[in-house]
Amino acid sequence: MKEECAPQGATKARVAEATGGRTASGGGMAGVCAERGRGSAIEVESLVKDYGKGRGVFGVSFAVERGEVFGFLGPNGAGKTVTMRNLMGFIRPDEGTARIDGLDCFGQRARIQERLGYLPGEIACMDEMTGTAFLEFMARMKKLRDRARMNQLIEYFELDPARRIRKMSKGTKQKVGLVCAFMTSPDIILLDEPTSGLDPLMQSRFIDLVLEEKRRGATILLSSHLFDEVERTCDRVAFIRAGRLAAVERMDDVRKSRKRVFVVTFADEAGRDRYAQAHPDAQKRGAASVEAAVAGNLDAFVKDLAAYDIVDLAAREQTLEELFMHLYGATDQAEKGGSHE
Amino acid sequence: MNRTLLAKELRANLFVSFIIAAVLAMYIGVIVSMYDPELGESLDAMMQSMPEMFAAFGMSVQATTLIDFMLNYLYGFLLTIFILVLILIMANKLMVRYLDRGAMAYLLATPNSRTRIALTMVGVMVTILVALMAVVTALEVGFAEAMFPGELDMQALMRVNAGLLALWLAMAGLCFLSACLFSNATAALWVGGGLNILFFLMQMASKVGDKFEFLENVNPLTLFDYYGLAAGDASAAGGAIALAVGAVALFAVAVAVFDRRDLSI
Numbered sequence: 001m002k003e004e005c006a007p008q009g010a011t012k013a014r015v016a017e018a019t020g021g022r023t024a025s026g027g028g029m030a031g032v033c034a035e036r037g038r039g040s041a042i043e044v045e046s047l048v049k050d051y052g053k054g055r056g057v058f059g060v061s062f063a064v065e066r067g068e069v070f071g072f073l074g075p076n077g078a079g080k081t082v083t084m085r086n087l088m089g090f091i092r093p094d095e096g097t098a099r100i101d102g103l104d105c106f107g108q109r110a111r112i113q114e115r116l117g118y119l120p121g122e123i124a125c126m127d128e129m130t131g132t133a134f135l136e137f138m139a140r141m142k143k144l145r146d147r148a149r150m151n152q153l154i155e156y157f158e159l160d161p162a163r164r165i166r167k168m169s170k171g172t173k174q175k176v177g178l179v180c181a182f183m184t185s186p187d188i189i190l191l192d193e194p195t196s197g198l199d200p201l202m203q204s205r206f207i208d209l210v211l212e213e214k215r216r217g218a219t220i221l222l223s224s225h226l227f228d229e230v231e232r233t234c235d236r237v238a239f240i241r242a243g244r245l246a247a248v249e250r251m252d253d254v255r256k257s258r259k260r261v262f263v264v265t266f267a268d269e270a271g272r273d274r275y276a277q278a279h280p281d282a283q284k285r286g287a288a289s290v291e292a293a294v295a296g297n298l299d300a301f302v303k304d305l306a307a308y309d310i311v312d313l314a315a316r317e318q319t320l321e322e323l324f325m326h327l328y329g330a331t332d333q334a335e336k337g338g339s340h341e
Numbered sequence: 342m343n344r345t346l347l348a349k350e351l352r353a354n355l356f357v358s359f360i361i362a363a364v365l366a367m368y369i370g371v372i373v374s375m376y377d378p379e380l381g382e383s384l385d386a387m388m389q390s391m392p393e394m395f396a397a398f399g400m401s402v403q404a405t406t407l408i409d410f411m412l413n414y415l416y417g418f419l420l421t422i423f424i425l426v427l428i429l430i431m432a433n434k435l436m437v438r439y440l441d442r443g444a445m446a447y448l449l450a451t452p453n454s455r456t457r458i459a460l461t462m463v464g465v466m467v468t469i470l471v472a473l474m475a476v477v478t479a480l481e482v483g484f485a486e487a488m489f490p491g492e493l494d495m496q497a498l499m500r501v502n503a504g505l506l507a508l509w510l511a512m513a514g515l516c517f518l519s520a521c522l523f524s525n526a527t528a529a530l531w532v533g534g535g536l537n538i539l540f541f542l543m544q545m546a547s548k549v550g551d552k553f554e555f556l557e558n559v560n561p562l563t564l565f566d567y568y569g570l571a572a573g574d575a576s577a578a579g580g581a582i583a584l585a586v587g588a589v590a591l592f593a594v595a596v597a598v599f600d601r602r603d604l605s606i
Binding site: 060086088089090091092109110111113114116117118120122124126127128137138140141142143 | 343345346349353442443444446447449450451452453454455457511513601603605606
């Protein structure tokens with residue numbers, strides 16, 4: 001998967017250099033750009049940060065290529081935020097390394113920030129400021145001269161920044177954070193649970209924004225516990241659980257291997273039992289129902305059901321946990337095979 | 342230092358600084374207006390009636406001149422304890438709350454090093470304390486000259502106030518170090534604040550009874566010898582310099598600690 005992504009990303013980086021990099025950041029950047037335009041954008045190597053009691057990350061390794069959108073998926077408390085903190089240089093790894101643009105994340109954090117956008121998982125802005133004052137303050141702290149992109153993003157998210165941040169709803173605060181992360185048009189963007197608190201319309205706008213930034217050539221790492229936002233944006237996805245990476249997969253492969261789960265309710269228990277006997281995979285649910293997971297072609301499944309007296313049929317996507325378990329098991333079995341199903 | 346952050350934080354701390362300045366202005370005005378050789382005698386009479394009480398608050402010397410009077414009633418307690426309150430509020434706003442609420446993540450998500458951020462916060466504290474010292478000196482001189490022209494020994498006042506500023510900065514350095522050192526917000530605020538309060542209590546105890554006089558020798562507050570500074574003692578000047586050096590060292594360690602530590606934000 002790396003082999004395919006790397007040249008694509010490298011091309012984008014070269015295009016960015018040829019056009020003089022970002023205009024907002026002004027002079028002196030082009031040289032830095034050329035110097036940094038090699039290797040993976042983000043490299044994490046055997047990262048260990050032990051907070052005790054099983055919390056933290058234990059030997060996490062992955063690399064994000066230039067121009068790639070990389071999802072970091074796992075349940076709450078799995079170590080997503082700890083990894084983000086390492087990448088931001090907030091904490092020093094116990095072992096291993098975290099690098100961005102080839103620079104050490106803890107030792108050279110201020111330099112890395114010149115070209116980075118970050119959305120914290122905990123939205124805790126400066127409460128007493130208004131949204132406008134906060135964004136203006138952040139723009140100055142980031143030495144951003146041109147406010148056009150900032151205003152464009154405020155409009156895009158339909159954000160009313162005039163109110164005090166303390167009085168804003170969670171979703172509105174999240175929008176302030178998003179504007180702040182994207183307003184410098186950074187090369188690398190780290191987003192920790194970016195859509196929490198956003199309504200469905202804004203979630204889909206966020207996804208469009210990520211795709212647009214990807215076309216611009218930005219490298220994006222986004223962590224989430226929601227499969228949907230990762231599915232719609234990411235090229236690759238890493239599954240993390242209890243501080244360990246279970247798998248790093250191409251999104252296309254994950255999508256293919258994701259099964260649909262059908263809950264079939266039969267007219268009577270006898271019919272259900274007959275079906276369950278014929279299909280040992282199906283799990284009995286309640287008095288007259290089964291739950292069956294189906295991958296790929298649905299034709300056989302539907303035609304098979306025609307032989308029974310069916311009262312109800314409901315479908316749902318596999319939950320993250322189910323998918324995760326499925327992938328996790330498959331990875332163990334097919335370590336060298338590289339594919340699932 | 343980062344000018345954007347400096348300006349923001351100075352603005353954010355302006356109101357509380359103004360309140361403290363107003364309270365101090367009131368006390369300075371009242372104390373200076375109370376200076377009157379005859380009233381001084383009646384105050385002395387009151388002091389003799391309950392000497393321990395007055396001694397505890399550093400008001401134990403029979404004041405004959407205006408500067409002695411001011412030293413006696415202002416410098417032992419009022420001009421330090423209110424400033425400690427201000428220092429605690431500033432340490433909380435500039436460091437403890439930023440780390441506790443995680444808003445520090447925004448400051449560090451900019452191309453400013455941690456050293457630069459922390460030095461800016463130190464700059465805010467120092468600027469406000471120096472400005473407040475200028476205000477206090479102006480108020481003292483203003484009230485004294487308005488009510489008792491020519492009575493105040495200006496040079497002595499300048500020496501004492503320079504020493505007082507060193508004490509303020511040392512207290513601020515201790516509070517800021519504690520704010521940078523501990524991840525627990527309560528500890529971050531109150532280890533530094535508590536130590537300062539403990540020094541005050543030790544000073545009060547040591548002045549009341551002979552039994553506690555040994556506390557003087559282990560108390561950094563003793564380095565601020567305001568009567569010695571007014572008199573121009575070399576040892577008192579040495580004490581003030583030690584406080585200033587201590588302040589610089591405490592701030593430097595605080596910045597270094599902040600630069601190296603893990604931040605759970």
